Amino acid sequence: MDSESLTVAKELLLSLKTDTTDIKSSGIEEVNMLRGHHLKSDHFSSMRIPISLVNKLCERRIDKASFIQKSSIPPILEGNPVSVQSNSGSGKTIAYTIGILPKIIGDRSAQCLVITPTKELSRQVKEEMTFYADAMQLKVENPVTRNDYTPGKAEIIVGCPGTLLNLIDYFRDIKFVILDEADFLLQPEKMGQETLLILKLIPNAQRLYFSATYSFKIKDLIKSIENGKFLPHFKSDCESRLSYQSRMFLNQSNFIPTKELVTIYDTENKKPEEIKLFHTFVHENEKISFLLKLYDLLPMSQSIIFVNKRSTVDELKKIFENDYYKVSYIHGDMDTETRTKFVNEFSQGKTKILIATDIFSRGMDIPLVNAIINFDLPLSRFGLDTRTYIHRIGRSGRFGRKGFVLDFCSQENDFEAVNKVSKDLSFPNKFFQKNDLEAAWEQIENSNFY
Structure with missing residues (x-):
């Protein structure tokens, strides 16, 4: 077991737990007060x-x-x-x-x-x-x-x-x-x-x-x-x-x-300081099972899962609903009325998970979102699309609140992309092995920190 990886996994779990607890104890009105104060x-x-x-x-x-x-x-x-x-x-x-x-x-x-x-x-x-x-x-x-x-x-x-x-x-x-x-x-x-x-x-x-x-x-x-x-x-x-x-x-x-x-x-394409970046390696055929495991382990207020294909949105939506999660989802093939319905129910807190393509990556303000999962990294023909990445992660950490981002890397090029964006943003994107997340959860549980 890699001690550094385990430490990073613990940091993600504890930090996200603390922030989610703060949000739940304060409620939407106080979150909006903090937004105004910022x-x-x-x-x-x-x-x-x-x-x-x-x-x-x-x-x-x-x-x-x-x-x-x-x-x-x-x-x-x-x-x-x-x-x-x-x-x-x-x-x-x-x-x-x-x-x-x-x-x-x-x-x-x-x-x-x-x-x-x-x-x-x-x-x-x-x-x-x-x-x-x-x-x-x-x-x-x-x-x-x-x-x-x-x-x-x-x-x-x-x-x-x-x-x-x-x-x-x-x-x-x-x-x-x-x-x-x-x-x-x-x-x-x-x-x-x-x-x-x-x-x-x-x-x-x-x-x-x-x-x-x-x-x-x-x-x-x-x-x-x-x-x-x-x-x-x-x-x-x-x-x-x-x-x-x-x-x-x-x-x-x-x-x-x-x-x-x-x-x-005000800034040269930088990440808001309140957002913390994490990444892990997941084989392509294990991404869905690991995603479900994340929602068993990570305490999130509201979260957005970003994918690159509309078909992936539909696939994940069915899998989450089969696992008894209530989710909202949005992609470009949906009619306006349906898209509005799902955006409204998510923004009102009726659902805790939104699965989306990059149609949702820009400008939207949902104050209770504190976790972003890049199930697929945003790519262009030149590699990682840094600007789209910044817009995606900017759906969390809004108005001075904290945000946590987890990137799924499934091939060597993904690691190169993550390292590039970390360098571009002048901010670390911390790595942990996916098996260490469950080990960290068990250690925290047994030590009564959680």
Whole structure:
């Protein structure tokens, strides 16, 4: 038995047990209080924002701004384009919400677009913005399809690029465009073509870019856009969805820089300090049995299991339910209503386990999640996808709470990937042998520590 491996296994068990006990004893209300306490730096009341918004922040027990909020809200109010990079859980949604709401006129005309990469994140952003918009008598809508939208009902529209592009003829007079998870939205191989079309068709809007991670390529792209030098190339299938008027406007429009881009980079693609990383070796044909063993041994508040394939989501869901676990699950093949149902029941604490593909890796805020299991590591053609890994683990350790991540390594390349991300994040990813986890549990049980 490897003594170092056993020590790491004990650390994981005891730390997770302590944190889960703390969460259960405090409850959701106190967890949200801790979240509010984490977002404190300078008083919001000293900024040029309406007292009604300050009061709404106080309702959430937030009276001071985080670094990102105090840095980004003033230039947003001044009308500058702003690009923000900051860790998950640092208060980015509040930053752009509080920055933009005082600039909107309450006449029910569409004035602000918030673009997000997933329907789930769109709904969460809509709910968060609505809480604060109520103080200003403003409305927020989240159309999922073209038929969901009726003009003249809301000043703020939240949605995914495809839906918003289909509605673009209604949005010619938009004054503000916010990209939430901008790094993903601007990637050409992801949603970049649709997102760039939207930006091109609303050239005079104030643009705000928010993300936990940025590649150098996306940073340069944002600078080019805001310098008025960027002329994107569009795929014909995206452009063919536009009306004749939009296609004509597209050929004539140009970005005209009016104010200097303000860049606020709080971190260089780093892991939140509250998150602890662990990994173990598991043969591919033993991953499912070891996963079930984990849930017998590890005391978790709520947990997310990330996989790479939709079929794996369905397979694990059946296995967990056969073992009498109640789980939520989500992947891209599910219809919107079903996805919403499972996300809601998990966020409300009705289930403790969520099995998901990377559709759930960005932006979602579930305060009671303290464990992430990477059943499959996120991979790209170049190896480990570090940015997706950061977004995955950022679903835990939110707003100053602790988070624990366990990576399954099933081949030599996985160890290389884990070592690479550990080096990239400048933080250790501790290894233990999977058999030592049960041995650690027995030792702790017998010594009455547990």
